Amino acid sequence: PPPQVPQDPSKKTIVILGTGWGSVSLLKKLDTENYNVIVISPRNYFLFTPLLPSCTTGQIEHRSIMEPIRTICRSKKGAVTFYEAEASSVDVEKKVVKIHDNSDIRGATIETEVAYDMLVVGVGAENATFGIPGVRENSCFLKEIGDAQQIRKKIMDCVETAAFKDQPASEIDRLLHMVVVGGGPTGVEFAGELRDFFEDDIRKLVPEIADRFRVTLIEALPNVLPMFSKQLIEYTESTFKEEEIAIHTKTMVKKVTDKAVEAEVSKADGTKERVIFPYGLLVWATGNTLRPLVRDMMASIPAQKDSRRGLAVNEYLVVQGARDIWAVGDCAVAGYAPTAQVASQEGNFLARLFNNMARTQELEDRIQSLSSNLNLKPGVDVPAVSKEIEDAERQLRRVKDIKPFHYTHQGSLAYIGSEKAVADVAWFNGNFASGGTMTYFFWRSAYLSMVFSTRNRLLVINDWVKSKVFGRDISRE
Numbered sequence: 001p002p003p004q005v006p007q008d009p010s011k012k013t014i015v016i017l018g019t020g021w022g023s024v025s026l027l028k029k030l031d032t033e034n035y036n037v038i039v040i041s042p043r044n045y046f047l048f049t050p051l052l053p054s055c056t057t058g059q060i061e062h063r064s065i066m067e068p069i070r071t072i073c074r075s076k077k078g079a080v081t082f083y084e085a086e087a088s089s090v091d092v093e094k095k096v097v098k099i100h101d102n103s104d105i106r107g108a109t110i111e112t113e114v115a116y117d118m119l120v121v122g123v124g125a126e127n128a129t130f131g132i133p134g135v136r137e138n139s140c141f142l143k144e145i146g147d148a149q150q151i152r153k154k155i156m157d158c159v160e161t162a163a164f165k166d167q168p169a170s171e172i173d174r175l176l177h178m179v180v181v182g183g184g185p186t187g188v189e190f191a192g193e194l195r196d197f198f199e200d201d202i203r204k205l206v207p208e209i210a211d212r213f214r215v216t217l218i219e220a221l222p223n224v225l226p227m228f229s230k231q232l233i234e235y236t237e238s239t240f241k242e243e244e245i246a247i248h249t250k251t252m253v254k255k256v257t258d259k260a261v262e263a264e265v266s267k268a269d270g271t272k273e274r275v276i277f278p279y280g281l282l283v284w285a286t287g288n289t290l291r292p293l294v295r296d297m298m299a300s301i302p303a304q305k306d307s308r309r310g311l312a313v314n315e316y317l318v319v320q321g322a323r324d325i326w327a328v329g330d331c332a333v334a335g336y337a338p339t340a341q342v343a344s345q346e347g348n349f350l351a352r353l354f355n356n357m358a359r360t361q362e363l364e365d366r367i368q369s370l371s372s373n374l375n376l377k378p379g380v381d382v383p384a385v386s387k388e389i390e391d392a393e394r395q396l397r398r399v400k401d402i403k404p405f406h407y408t409h410q411g412s413l414a415y416i417g418s419e420k421a422v423a424d425v426a427w428f429n430g431n432f433a434s435g436g437t438m439t440y441f442f443w444r445s446a447y448l449s450m451v452f453s454t455r456n457r458l459l460v461i462n463d464w465v466k467s468k469v470f471g472r473d474i475s476r477e
């Protein structure tokens with residue numbers, strides 16, 4: 001790695017909040033020699049979320065999709081500092097971020113402030129529960145590594161408890177009923193992975209309970225995967241039927257208790273019916289809501305008062321109504337879906353923008369210094385210096401001509417179990433929809449190529465081979 005460089009007071013300080021898709025894409029492409037860079041996040045790693053559903057069953061080990069942020073910071077030139085902390089508030093007038101250490105081990109300083117010249121907010125989003133009673137207390141989410149580990153442990157806990165001596169039949173049925181709420185890609189991919197786990201491994205290793213295992217997916221809308229084309233929605237629903245994953249659409253969960261989910265089904269005749277789903281494991285995947293930091297920032301900036309889903313940004317990702325603040329990813333509202341694809345393109349765009357801003361400053365300084373030479377210094381080669389100024393001005397015009405952010409949708413991909421995937425891929429000027437085993441190989445290679453580091457890529461391949469040859473590890477940690 002390049003030598004560690006102290007912060008340079010003559011350079012501007014960029015503070016980047018978060019170590020997710022948006023922030024890390026920015027950091028990777030940013031010419032960090034031009035700035036003092038400070039990265040702040042409660043997570044000292046980047047998480048490759050597309051393979052997170054595979055971690056819930058041990059198909060992929062969690063460390064294979066985590067990339068330490070310090071490895072990335074140390075590979076960069078210039079002053080790049082990381083603080084493992086959570087930003088609790090931003091003072092947009094004073095240009096400071098208040099941060100606090102919320103880890104288990106704390107030193108004498110728990111809370112402090114970091115000043116910025118430029119701030120990038122890439123803190124992502126939280127799990128939405130819509131205030132439905134019992135959700136937070138009783139369900140597992142699927143957003144972070146800890147969530148996937150908790151699910152993996154709970155699946156095996158349900159299996160082992162169901163296989164316990166003298167367990168009543170009704171209790172075995174409840175424990176082995178795995179309920180997923182939310183038919184977006186997170187819920188669908190998780191349900192598929194879960195079914196694979198049972199068919200490939202648990203059925204062989206714990207045969208006495210194998211026939212009692214059930215997966216149910218509950219979705220409030222009339223179909224699952226609303227962002228996919230109709231043909232792929234139908235393909236997913238028919239594949240789930242073959243896999244015996246029960247889909248309950250037009251079913252809105254209203255309440256959750258420790259052993260059952262209460263939902264309301266909208267029937268064709270317009271009436272509603274209350275249904276109870278007893279469960280052993282409940283995974284809640286109903287999308288995103290605002291983080292408190294983002295909500296507070298929106299409340300403190302008058303121009304954000306009409307925004308609901310996050311920080312409203314302009315076409316250069318500048319937070320509307322704020323000075324020197326940009327936002328990327330799930331916490332920003334730029335008119336796109338909250339996906340890794342969007343967040344990473346936004347991060348890359350900001351890196352280009354900031355690299356250009358630094359280059360602009362450099363060229364302006366150069367033009368100014370050349371011009372003063374021209375006017376003040378005796379014996380200057382006037383034609384040569386004038387030519388240099390002209391060249392610099394031409395470069396400056398080119399550098400200053402930054403086009404606004406433009407998102408290029410490369411397509412949507414989702415794994416649906418039984419080594420099948422669905423893909424809606426942008427193809428020349430049209431769209432190409434496909435589903436099946438070939439698409440699954442495409443899904444695997446696409447995600448493998450997207451994994452940021454070679455180390456992680458090798459670990460993921462190793463996990464795939466290992467679970468294919470030896471089966472998943474069903475020990476409960």
Ligand code: FAD
Binds near residue numbers: 019042125342
């Ligand atoms: P995140 O990646 O969530 O990162 C947010 C960062 O901010 C984290 O490091 C967090 O620790 C940090 N943070 C939180 N609070 C604070 C704070 N107060 N101060 C400082 N830092 C903070 N999208 C796709 O395009 N394709 C997929 O296949 C896909 N699969 C997915 C699978 C799953 C299971 C999930 C949950 C999501 C998936 N997504 C996928 C969506 C994608 O992960 C998100 O859109 C993406 O992570 C958003 O990036 P982000 O940088 O905005 O936020």
Ligand code: NAD
Binds near residue numbers: 130184186187286340
């Ligand atoms: P989502 O917002 O896409 O889907 C949530 C679903 O939950 C919705 O269909 C909604 O109707 C349903 N829902 C909400 N409340 C409900 C209730 N009370 N009862 C029953 N159903 C209810 O959420 P997600 O799947 O977590 O995805 C979040 C974002 O991450 C999306 O932008 C998605 O595209 C992206 N993502 C992409 C992939 C992929 O590309 N493979 C995978 C995971 C996530």
